[in-house]
Amino acid sequence: MAECKVEVDVDGEGESENESESKAAERPSLMEEDLSCPVCRDLYRDPVLLSCTHSFCRGCLEHSWEQKGTHECPVCRQGCDGEQPIPNRALRNTCESYQREKGWRVPILAAALCGLHRRELVLYCVKDEEPVCIDCVTLHRGHELSPLERGVPGCKEELNDKINIMEEKVESFKRMRHKCSATSEYIRSQAQQAEKQIKMEFEKLHQFLNEEEASRIAALRQEEEEKKLRARERCYILARHIATLNETIQAVKREMGADDLTFLQNFQALKRRAQWTTEDPHSAQESLINVAKHLGSLGFKVWEKMQSHVKCLPVIMDPNTASPWLSMSPDMASVCASEERLLMPDNVERFDPCVFVLGSEGLDSGRHRWDIHVGDNPKWIVGVCKESVARKRKFTVTASGGVWTIGLSKGVYSALTSPRTTLNLERQLETVRVKLNVDKGEVSFWDPSDQKHICTFTDTFNEKVFPLFGPGLNSTPMAIIPAKVYVNSV
The missing domain is CATH 1.20.120 (Four Helix Bundle (Hemerythrin (Met), subunit A))
Known part of the structure; x- marks a missing residue:
């Protein structure tokens, strides 16, 4: 007795196995779907990318924009006014690789044409920095022209x-x-x-x-x-x-x-x-x-x-101007060399590499006086300088450069002029008094122990001047001596 084979379709329609396989073969693969333009449903041709991250064939996108009259993404409807689509080279290369694997012919994009003559762009104008066609040569007389690949x-x-x-x-x-x-x-x-x-x-x-x-x-x-x-x-x-x-x-x-x-x-x-x-x-x-x-x-x-418990300092040192090689006391009244370079911001006010520190306030009028204890330091500089003195490079300390100072170096006291003026002193200086008369343009130096005058600079101050302290790389602190406070009843 012959057997009878019956095929049943759950949807009520009979379909053979061969027909199902044929239809499955006709459906595009998942890879092909990912490489298909959402507008034309075909593999991308010259794909471009919008800011919304959706890609389209350049021609499909331009055609869609022409039809609708507005620039928006065909998928998410995000506005694209003023946006220039970016060529999606990675997607184009992937599409071409997929086509080669399938043995399909890779379409060749149409060559770009000259907007004026509708001829293929084959030359590059070096002067105008743009590609041109053969007919554009007459418009670029005297310009250097070269093949595109050389440009x-x-x-x-x-x-x-x-x-x-x-x-x-x-x-x-x-x-x-x-x-x-x-x-x-x-x-x-x-x-x-x-x-x-x-x-x-x-x-x-x-x-x-x-x-x-x-x-x-x-x-x-x-x-x-x-x-x-x-x-x-x-x-x-x-x-x-x-x-x-x-x-x-x-x-x-x-x-x-x-x-x-x-x-x-x-x-x-x-x-x-x-x-x-x-x-x-x-x-x-x-x-x-x-x-x-x-x-x-x-x-x-x-x-x-x-007054016996507090100090009145006529000048206060500014830590924001101190060289990284200087260590300052918490009361900002004394400074000495640091054993190692301190970690400080390289702000514009700071001296580096010169080993100096300035007073905290600029002086542009009146008379001022302060005493500085230099002790037995073998090398030091004290005085005043103009506000615009160099901070980030080495410079020559001279009065002509806006630095009015005296100093000790190699056992010789000098007024730092150009050239230096040797000061013949009767005794070693332990304390130096600086007197500044801004209105008269005078900076004088004195020995407060016997009130003897050392030297005086005369100049014109066209900008603020600041007290200058150069303790050198010595461990003995250079300190500002507290001033005495007097009360006069009127």
Whole structure:
């Protein structure tokens, strides 16, 4: 008995196995779908990329834009006005490789044509830097023309040069960014250190004020107890006198009540008894608390006493100008050489490589004076300089260059003129006094130990001048000596 084979289609339609295989073969592969333009559903031809990341055939995209009259992505509808599609070379190469693997013929893109003559662009004008056709030669008379393939290397070389310049700028900007980041960290540490020092200084002031307050309140309490004790003693004496007088008065009154004869017989004795010989009481001087002593000009007296606990510096050094080879004290009053180069930002105000530091304030008028302790340093420079003095390179220290200073080097004292002027001093300088009269244009140097004049520079100051300190690479600190404060009553 012959068997009968029946094929059943779940959708109600009968279909043979061969027909299913044929239809599956007709369907494009997943790879081919990924390489197909969403507009024409064919493999990409000259694919271009939009900013929305969708790709299309150049012709399909241009045709779509012409039909709709607006520039938008055919897939996501994102606006593309003013956008120039970017050639998607990677996608084009992938499509061509896929076609070669399939044995298909790779289509050759139509050659670009001259917009004026509609001829193929085959030449390159070096002067105008553009491709031209044969008919354009007459429009480029006297210009150097070369085949397209010869013009490409020169253009690429020029662009490579520009790319190299931009890459160098990128590296420069990266270094600057790193410097800015390091500066930001340094600013943070500066603020923390400054806050710590402020708290320490105020802690000292608070301690002094608290001790002064306690001392003055104790003095007030002591005077209060003394004055109260004196008042109690006087009250006690007065109470005794009152009791004695009352007793005498009562006794005399009783005697006066006796009979006439007895009264007259005792009259002289009673008269003597009724006579008060003790000195009458009087108000004591300085019996009250001397409030004026305790409260009069209290703030000024405390401030005056505080001078022994605080320093008044006529000049303060600016740490932002100090060379990285210098170490400065927390109060910015002294500086000496550092054992190693300190990690500091390379800000424009800082001296490097010269080993200098400036005062914190520029001076453009008036008279000023400050003393500098140089000690036994074998090499140093002190004086003033103009604000525009070089900071990032070595320079010759001379008055003609806007630096008015004296110094010690190799055992010789000199005024730093050009050439240097030797100073014949009778004794070794341990302290140097600098006097500056900006209005008169004078900078003079003195030995404060015997008030002897050393030398004077005369010049015209056309800009701010700053105190200059050059301690050299010595371990002995160069220090600003605190000034004495005087109060003149008018």
